[in-house]
Amino acid sequence: MIELLRPLPEVVWLVPLLPLLALIVNGARVLLGRASGDAAEPLTARLSAVAALGSLLLLLAIDLLALLEGVPGHRVIGVWFGSGPWQGTLSFLLDGLSLSVATVCAAIGWLVVRFSANYLHREAGFHRYFIVLCLFLSGIQFVLLAGNGLLAFVGWEMCGVASFLLIGYAWQRPVATGNALFAFVTNRGGDAGFLLGLGFAAVWLGSFEWPVIVGDNSLGVASARLIALGFVLAALAKSAQLPFSPWIARALEGPTPSSAVFYGAVMVHAGVYLMLRLEPLLAQVPDVLLLLTALGALTAFYAWFCGLVQTDVKSALIFATLFQVSLMFVAIGLGWTTLATVHLCMHAAWRAWQFLLAPSWLVLAGQRPAPPPAWLRDKPVLYTLAVQRFWLDKVSYELLVQPTNAFARDVRNLEEHFLDPAIGEPGKGRAPDPERPLVRADGLPGRLLAATSDVLQRIENRLLLQGRGGTAERILKRLGGYLQTLENLLEQPRYLMLAVMATFVVIL
Amino acid sequence: MLKILVFMPVFGAALIAVLPASRPALLWRAAMAFALAALAYALWLATQFDAGGPAIQMFESRAWNARLGSHFALGVDGISLAMVLLTALLTLIAVLISRRMENSARLYFVLVLLLESAIFGVFTARDWSLFYVFWEATLIPLFFLIERLGGPNRQRAALNFFLYTLGGSVFMLVALLFLYDAAPGHSFAMADMAEGGRSLPLHTQLLIFAGLFAGFAVKMPVVPLHGWLPLAHVEAPSPVSILLSGVLLKMGAYGLIRAAETLPAALLATQDWLAVLALVSMLYGGILAWRQQDLKAMIAYSSISHMGIVLLGIATLNVTGLTGAVFQMVAHGLAAGLLFLIIGLLYQRTHSRDLADYGALLGRAPRFAFFTGFAFLAAIGLPGSAGFIGEVHALIGGFGRWGGWMLIIGLGMLIGAAYSLRVVNRLCLRGPAMELADMKRTEMAAAALLAACIVVLGFWPAPLLALVAGSVDVVARLFGG
Numbered sequence: 010m011i012e013l014l015r016p017l018p019e020v021v022w023l024v025p026l027l028p029l030l031a032l033i034v035n036g037a038r039v040l041l042g043r044a045s046g047d048a049a050e051p052l053t054a055r056l057s058a059v060a061a062l063g064s065l066l067l068l069l070a071i072d073l074l075a076l077l078e079g080v081p082g083h084r085v086i087g088v089w090f091g092s093g094p095w096q097g098t099l100s101f102l103l104d105g106l107s108l109s110v111a112t113v114c115a116a117i118g119w120l121v122v123r124f125s126a127n128y129l130h131r132e133a134g135f136h137r138y139f140i141v142l143c144l145f146l147s148g149i150q151f152v153l154l155a156g157n158g159l160l161a162f163v164g165w166e167m168c169g170v171a172s173f174l175l176i177g178y179a180w181q182r183p184v185a186t187g188n189a190l191f192a193f194v195t196n197r198g199g200d201a202g203f204l205l206g207l208g209f210a211a212v213w214l215g216s217f218e219w220p221v222i223v224g225d226n227s228l229g230v231a232s233a234r235l236i237a238l239g240f241v242l243a244a245l246a247k248s249a250q251l252p253f254s255p256w257i258a259r260a261l262e263g264p265t266p267s268s269a270v271f272y273g274a275v276m277v278h279a280g281v282y283l284m285l286r287l288e289p290l291l292a293q294v295p296d297v298l299l300l301l302t303a304l305g306a307l308t309a310f311y312a313w314f315c316g317l318v319q320t321d322v323k324s325a326l327i328f329a330t331l332f333q334v335s336l337m338f339v340a341i342g343l344g345w346t347t348l349a350t351v352h353l354c355m356h357a358a359w360r361a362w363q364f365l366l367a368p369s370w371l372v373l374a375g376q377r378p379a380p381p382p383a384w385l386r387d388k389p390v391l392y393t394l395a396v397q398r399f400w401l402d403k404v405s406y407e408l409l410v411q412p413t414n415a416f417a418r419d420v421r422n423l424e425e426h427f428l429d430p431a432i433g434e435p436g437k438g439r440a441p442d443p444e445r446p447l448v449r450a451d452g453l454p455g456r457l458l459a460a461t462s463d464v465l466q467r468i469e470n471r472l473l474l475q476g477r478g479g480t481a482e483r484i485l486k487r488l489g490g491y492l493q494t495l496e497n498l499l500e501q502p503r504y505l506m507l508a509v510m511a512t513f514v515v516i517l
Numbered sequence: 518m519l520k521i522l523v524f525m526p527v528f529g530a531a532l533i534a535v536l537p538a539s540r541p542a543l544l545w546r547a548a549m550a551f552a553l554a555a556l557a558y559a560l561w562l563a564t565q566f567d568a569g570g571p572a573i574q575m576f577e578s579r580a581w582n583a584r585l586g587s588h589f590a591l592g593v594d595g596i597s598l599a600m601v602l603l604t605a606l607l608t609l610i611a612v613l614i615s616r617r618m619e620n621s622a623r624l625y626f627v628l629v630l631l632l633e634s635a636i637f638g639v640f641t642a643r644d645w646s647l648f649y650v651f652w653e654a655t656l657i658p659l660f661f662l663i664e665r666l667g668g669p670n671r672q673r674a675a676l677n678f679f680l681y682t683l684g685g686s687v688f689m690l691v692a693l694l695f696l697y698d699a700a701p702g703h704s705f706a707m708a709d710m711a712e713g714g715r716s717l718p719l720h721t722q723l724l725i726f727a728g729l730f731a732g733f734a735v736k737m738p739v740v741p742l743h744g745w746l747p748l749a750h751v752e753a754p755s756p757v758s759i760l761l762s763g764v765l766l767k768m769g770a771y772g773l774i775r776a777a778e779t780l781p782a783a784l785l786a787t788q789d790w791l792a793v794l795a796l797v798s799m800l801y802g803g804i805l806a807w808r809q810q811d812l813k814a815m816i817a818y819s820s821i822s823h824m825g826i827v828l829l830g831i832a833t834l835n836v837t838g839l840t841g842a843v844f845q846m847v848a849h850g851l852a853a854g855l856l857f858l859i860i861g862l863l864y865q866r867t868h869s870r871d872l873a874d875y876g877a878l879l880g881r882a883p884r885f886a887f888f889t890g891f892a893f894l895a896a897i898g899l900p901g902s903a904g905f906i907g908e909v910h911a912l913i914g915g916f917g918r919w920g921g922w923m924l925i926i927g928l929g930m931l932i933g934a935a936y937s938l939r940v941v942n943r944l945c946l947r948g949p950a951m952e953l954a955d956m957k958r959t960e961m962a963a964a965a966l967l968a969a970c971i972v973v974l975g976f977w978p979a980p981l982l983a984l985v986a987g988s989v990d991v992v993a994r995l996f997g998g
Contacts, residue, residue, distance in 0.1 A: 445810035447872050447939070458932065462808040469747075469805060 014074040018081035021071065021101045024064045024111070025150035025164070028118075031060035032143040035136060044136045054126035057139045061119040061146055068112045071103065080104045083156050083220050094215055100156030102219050106350060110282055111153040113354045114275045117361045118146045124365055125266040134178055138264060141178075145171035145271070152279055157217040158207045161283075165203060165243070168276050169196050175263040175271065188259040195256040199246020199280075206239025223289045234294045240287055241297060248280030248334050251308045255401045257331060258315075261323045268323065269364030273330055274357040281337045281353055288346050302342030308335035311399065318381045318395045322370045325378070330360055442466075518565075518575050519591035519641045522558055522601070526551060526608075526634035530627045541622040545615065548626040552612045555633060556605040566598055568983050572991045576643065578706070586697075586704035587646035595988035596843050597640040599981060600764075600771055603850045604640065606970070607763040608633040610854060611756035613963045614862065625666060625754075628658040632760065639768050645693050646705040648772075649686070652732075655765065656682055659757070667752040674752035681745035685735030692728025696779070699725070707775065714779040715995075719786060726783035729776045736769030737824050740798040750817035751870070755861020758813065762820045763854040767846045770827045774839070774992060777831065781995040784834060791832035792915070796925045799825030803932040812863075813870045815936060816856045819896065822929060823849045823904075829926070830911035834996040838914020839989045840982065845907030847981060848974065852904055855892040855967040859885070862960055866953055876951035878944050884956045888964045890945040893937040895971045898930065903974035 035053050038044040081103040089097040129135050151164025177189030210222045213232050249257035261268050316328030333356045340349040433452020440446050441459035450459040498504050529551030576592035638651030664675035700713020735742045750758050777784045802821030809815040830842025878886040898904035915923045
């Protein structure tokens with residue numbers, strides 16, 4: 010039995026790959042026009058479910074092996090690319106943390122896929138939904154199992170893209186696409202942090218591997234702080250901690266099962282997971298831990314306070330989720346990582362179930378939701394604050410979006426009035442030579458080229474004997490004229506005789 | 518073995534000369550047979566060549582004029598073999614597309630075969646006197662080809678070409694005689710002269726090199742000695758332009774590499790100046806090409822620009838640069854051949870070389886459109902075409918020697934892209950269409966053959982690189998590179 014399990018850590022790459030395969034097959038079916046109508050739905054759903062189940066079973070088997078023989082640890086499967094001293098490897102880190110979280114997430118993923126098959130029956134974007142869901146399942150497993158930051162970042166981005174696509178699932182509605190964009194852009198801020206962390210790690214540590222990033226104690230505090238801050242930024246954005254919180258409330262436009270798996274259960278915990286993964290690094294920089302605690306506490310307050318006044322079930326759930334997640338951040342900040350891990354797994358499972366039930370909640374509860382507490386109702390200022398969610402949306406719009414827009418406008422003006430004419434635009438050029446109307450130049454480089462070519466052409470005309478008033482030709486013509494005269498003279502008998510005689514004189 | 522290669526086309530020319538002129542199809546078939554035979558024989562020689570073996574192979578020598586010390590010596594190394602293959606291929610193309618020669622087909626085929634023979638002689642001669650004889654022998658068929666079969670300005674172009682090259686080769690002859698005199702041993706054999714030349718003091722070497730360079734620079738051509746080229750290329754009939762641009766120019770570069778073997782100290786001393794000349798040639802040719810609306814003139818000037826890269830590669834005197842030079846010689850031969858082929862066919866149909874007289878070929882003549890686009894993109898040196906490999910090698914080699922100055926190459930490439938894309942834009946993209954009969958089957962075959970060679974060398978340059986590697990090493994070792 011054990012013998013059979015032992016080679017499994019070597020094929021752990023199958024865990025993220027299986028959903029990816031389902032994605033490819035389903036995508037090909039859609040592209041080839043094979044996926045339309047009711048008849049095609051079961052196959053799509055079944056393929057996705059089988060892939061998700063395959064991932065789950067594989068992880069369970071590896072868990073069993075880990076329980077019996079200890080965790081497999083860091084496995085390098087292959088080299089992705091190498092450039093100088095840096096290597097991007099396909100490596101996986103299988104330890105207690107990654108295996109437990111990945112198993113929970115795979116289980117949730119499989120259940121959600123099964124649930125979605127009925128929930129989305131006869132929806133217009135049925136196949137699209139499953140394709141994106143598979144993308145997400147693959148991405149999240151990359152994040153959780155990756156042995157290095159680079160591979161994790163690939164998964165991180167896959168999750169981001171999948172989240173964007175599912176928020177904008179009902180792309181016909183402008184609100185949905187606007188919210189999708191909002192969530193995506195906010196998350197890009199976190200991605201910048203992730204990249205920053207990776208870049209610093211590459212420069213200072215020469216490696217992207219988690220064990221190296223985490224285990225290197227030789228790093229100075231300042232360097233460690235910068236690396237940690239980069240990843241903390243990524244985690245805050247992904248887990249919607251302050252100041253990034255507003256996006257998650259707007260991310261619920263997608264179909265309910267997707268909300269469950271993204272914002273209720275799995276993706277919202279990715280930031281927490283990243284912090285747990287980097288816990289030894291964070292331990293080196295207590296001030297960053299303090300920051301985490303503070304932001305976590307603030308977010309908890311924010312989520313609790315706003316949650317009090319929510320009137321629809323999904324919003325109420327999302328603020329509850331946010332509250333729990335920020336508690337995990339507080340726990341991490343205080344160093345209680347085991348607690349945070351356990352909290353993460355249990356909260357993910359519980360919240361997935363709650364979110365999936367959300368559409369039937371009214372029926373289940375059988376009564377109206379509780380009104381906001383009296384002390385809040387009586388204080389209009391506090392109440393407005395809660396309803397408006399502290400105007401964070403508005404603040405970010407005023408502070409970031411407006412100035413960016415204005416700046417972009419100015420740059421655009423600059424480009425239109427100065428840069429475009431300077432560089433030259435197609436179809437606007439003037440011909441330096443009126444005889445050759447097709448040879449046209451515009452912009453500074455073009456004019457420079459035209460002027461240079463003018464000079465060179467003049468030189469060329471002189472160099473070539475082909476005329477157009479070239480000096481060489483004039484000289485040659487004059488010389489030719491002299492020779493012609495000489496020849497004419499020589500042709501006359503008297504000069505011919507003279508020449509012959511002269512020759513004889515010379516010979517003699 | 519090489520004797521057969523050199524004299525087989527002469528035999529063919531003699532045979533065609535006695536065939537009846539009234540049957541052009543028969544003449545074409547005979548010429549094709551000999552051109553094919555020459556290519557097949559050259560390919561066979563290439564299989565016999567051992568890339569890792571001695572520098573000069575298939576060497577044969579017999580005293581020619583024992584008193585003077587000249588030999589009838591033939592032999593090939595990797596570089597000359599590459600050139601021989603290119604010559605055989607382009608001659609085949611030149612014959613292949615001349616199927617519908619309107620008049621004086623017999624004269625044309627005879628002269629082309631004679632020219633091929635002379636060029637083979639130049640590339641395989643292992644004796645400077647023999648080299649000089651073949652060098653001059655190329656002039657005669659070319660003179661008549663341009664003078665008899667060329668465009669409206671043909672007389673002037675032919676005379677111009679003849680005088681320029683003859684003027685250059687007079688200097689070369691004097692330099693060779695000087696070298697013969699200065700070097701001990703009094704032999705014209707390349708190996709002997711190289712040995713003698715290397716031991717000469719620097720100023721003697723410089724003097725001799727100046728003479729040789731004058732001859733080679735006219736042929737290559739290097740600005741400011743390029744005066745013959747635009748006129749000759751424009752006026753020559755298109756198949757002859759293919760040979761002129763594809764092969765004749767390479768004789769200059771090839772001679773320069775041989776001169777580098779003979780006079781290494783002079784090369785080392787003038788290295789930087791050669792690079793300056795190369796960069797000037799490249800920009801000068803490029804800018805003037807950009808200015809031309811006459812398609813043939815444009816390609817003619819672009820040849821100057823591309824040969825500038827070859828000269829730059831030679832000037833680096835290191836393995837990478839020299840490899841780049843040789844590769845670029847082959848690549849430019851193929852690309853310029855394809856360009857002149859296309860332009861020649863277009864000219865045959867429209868009797869105009871002015872870009873303004875052409876419209877979009879896309880709808881009416883898609884094959885033309887495809888090959889025009891392909892040829893111009895290959896001439897830019899797009900990755901995946903043979904030119905890219907050559908340019909990158911020359912660039913890297915030059916970078917090792919002169920660093921940031923190589924940015925000028927980038928500028929040259931940019932200008933090259935500007936004029937090439939102008940033509941592509943006009944002919945190969947949508948726009949006002951023009952009526953044109955599409956390419957015939959033989960024409961397609963010729964163009965496809967060249968295009969295939971360009972792509973194959975672009976994606977799989979290893980065979981050619983392996984072929985020239987040994988010979989390039991021999992040259993580069995003289996300079997400690």
